[in-house]
Amino acid sequence: MEVRRQDIHNSDIPVVCRACEARHGGVCGVLTPEQLGELNKHSSRHRLDTGAEVIGQGETVVNYSNIIRGVVKLTKVMADGRQQIVGLQFAPDFLGRPFLEESAITAEAATESEVCNFPRQVLDRLVRRTPELEHKLHRQALKELDEARDWMLTLGRKTAQEKVASFLHLIATHVDPENIETTVFDLPLSRADIADFLGLTIETVSRQFTKLRKENVIRIENNRHVSVPDMDRLMRYAGND
Amino acid sequence: MEVRRQDIHNSDIPVVCRACEARHGGVCGVLTPEQLGELNKHSSRHRLDTGAEVIGQGETVVNYSNIIRGVVKLTKVMADGRQQIVGLQFAPDFLGRPFLEESAITAEAATESEVCNFPRQVLDRLVRRTPELEHKLHRQALKELDEARDWMLTLGRKTAQEKVASFLHLIATHVDPENIETTVFDLPLSRADIADFLGLTIETVSRQFTKLRKENVIRIENNRHVSVPDMDRLMRYAGND
DNA sequence: CGCGCCATTTGATTTTGATCAAGTGAAAAG
DNA sequence: CTTTTCACTTGATCAAAATCAAATGGCGCG
Numbered sequence: 001m002e003v004r005r006q007d008i009h010n011s012d013i014p015v016v017c018r019a020c021e022a023r024h025g026g027v028c029g030v031l032t033p034e035q036l037g038e039l040n041k042h043s044s045r046h047r048l049d050t051g052a053e054v055i056g057q058g059e060t061v062v063n064y065s066n067i068i069r070g071v072v073k074l075t076k077v078m079a080d081g082r083q084q085i086v087g088l089q090f091a092p093d094f095l096g097r098p099f100l101e102e103s104a105i106t107a108e109a110a111t112e113s114e115v116c117n118f119p120r121q122v123l124d125r126l127v128r129r130t131p132e133l134e135h136k137l138h139r140q141a142l143k144e145l146d147e148a149r150d151w152m153l154t155l156g157r158k159t160a161q162e163k164v165a166s167f168l169h170l171i172a173t174h175v176d177p178e179n180i181e182t183t184v185f186d187l188p189l190s191r192a193d194i195a196d197f198l199g200l201t202i203e204t205v206s207r208q209f210t211k212l213r214k215e216n217v218i219r220i221e222n223n224r225h226v227s228v229p230d231m232d233r234l235m236r237y238a239g240n241d
Numbered sequence: 242m243e244v245r246r247q248d249i250h251n252s253d254i255p256v257v258c259r260a261c262e263a264r265h266g267g268v269c270g271v272l273t274p275e276q277l278g279e280l281n282k283h284s285s286r287h288r289l290d291t292g293a294e295v296i297g298q299g300e301t302v303v304n305y306s307n308i309i310r311g312v313v314k315l316t317k318v319m320a321d322g323r324q325q326i327v328g329l330q331f332a333p334d335f336l337g338r339p340f341l342e343e344s345a346i347t348a349e350a351a352t353e354s355e356v357c358n359f360p361r362q363v364l365d366r367l368v369r370r371t372p373e374l375e376h377k378l379h380r381q382a383l384k385e386l387d388e389a390r391d392w393m394l395t396l397g398r399k400t401a402q403e404k405v406a407s408f409l410h411l412i413a414t415h416v417d418p419e420n421i422e423t424t425v426f427d428l429p430l431s432r433a434d435i436a437d438f439l440g441l442t443i444e445t446v447s448r449q450f451t452k453l454r455k456e457n458v459i460r461i462e463n464n465r466h467v468s469v470p471d472m473d474r475l476m477r478y479a480g481n482d
Numbered sequence: 483c484g485c486g487c488c489a490t491t492t493g494a495t496t497t498t499g500a501t502c503a504a505g506t507g508a509a510a511a512g
Numbered sequence: 513c514t515t516t517t518c519a520c521t522t523g524a525t526c527a528a529a530a531t532c533a534a535a536t537g538g539c540g541c542g
Contacts, residue, residue: 076394079482084397086390097387099380104387131372138379139340145382146338146345148389149327153317155396156325156440160529191490199397204529206491222538223490241320401499432520445499447521463508464520 014040022092022116025177026066027140030132039126043118048109054095057106063117064096070113071175071188074105075196085197087144088188090174094140096120098127111188155199158239163198164208165237168218172228184227191223212237255281263333263357266418267307268381271373280367284359289350295336298347304358305337311354312416312429315346316437326438328385329429331415335381337361339368352429396440399480404439405449406479409459413469425468432464453478 012033017023017040028036067089074087089095127134154166176182195202212218217237219227228234253274258264258281269277308330315328330336336348368375395407417423436443453459458478460468469475
């Protein structure tokens, strides 16, 4: 009986969703098969090259997305071109700002990525009828808020060295959706992006990487591949005692 | 008939809530008279002196609050004492982090304030039964997230002068709950708090105030009373073109 | 293989804001 | 009325990170 019900349910779930890596952790996880089916009718998967823009600052929001794979950066730019990354989103995060017509930020792929898009209106309608979905989105918004506030402390009060170490720790705890903390990983961001994330220049970021490497806090190969022999030590360099 | 219903409703609303300045803008605005009555049974109003702590970083959350009057600052501290204000909340904002046992931040009154406290459990229960309430809290979380991200750009990429000008503009647009923008106002924060908000030192903040005053961007009396003759000019100094 | 491209690193110098150290002024306390 | 206190301002010097300027080092391509 239990098994049979399971079967029926599975067959109700859209084929593309069944194998979706983001289905359980992401917003889709709270939907019933019927709702998933409805959403799926209007949704589409896309591959994004590094640098591909999902939405631009000031543009009208037509789609929300789920990140299936990859890292998406959220940036704000000033009129004179100064730029700040205000958030990094990893799979299976939801991507979008509910209840606003116009995006206040630019979202673009930091790495080669994959997303699942669905029209704003379809999800908005679904949210109104599904308290669990709003709850899920609410939790994600609160998580992003916590992360943003952690980062404000980093931006406002930490030294360049602490900023870079904090960034490495952030990546170590987020790149792999499977693991809470990874000690060997590839940086999803270029030095320029890291600088934009940390409120520093490329040169300062590079110098701090060199310093951390010379003090054996990290090892680096090919610019992007990092290993951290002692995560606690890195944490201390990040100012997190 | 319409009038009579209104009367019945009014008589159902708890006496203390009827005159509450925060009732309409705040979370209470979405509650039915019955729900308001239930919440009110467990809630209590408190006056807060400047500096009074609402909750401390790392403490267990027992209460949520509504700000009735005044300004509350949200701060994060590092182990060595470095401090960053990560949010300013004005009446009638909701104060609290739903769905988390432990507070990641300290909240304290930046000015003499008044809040209405209610037990975490009572509101949590109410949220589960009231989608409109969760929607309201969700919207507030998203508003705070937008503000946090705006501020990240300020912290990471703006000069000291732009930071101070940005702060003045923020205050001008938030101190008076009645008005979108005020040109004459009292600063709700000391120089030390402003420094903690902007990621600067007291001395740098002071020097930038002097500079803005000398260039007639602002006038200052008694350290706290500010008037802005030309808000667009201030905006330009803030780097918002 | 050699060339050019691009990201990154490294070096020299400058600038911004922090730090250290006195002042000032207004309000509270004696 | 004087003294103390506290928040804020001002000044001199210092240090961290920005800026300007060259190297370096893969990597794709002819």
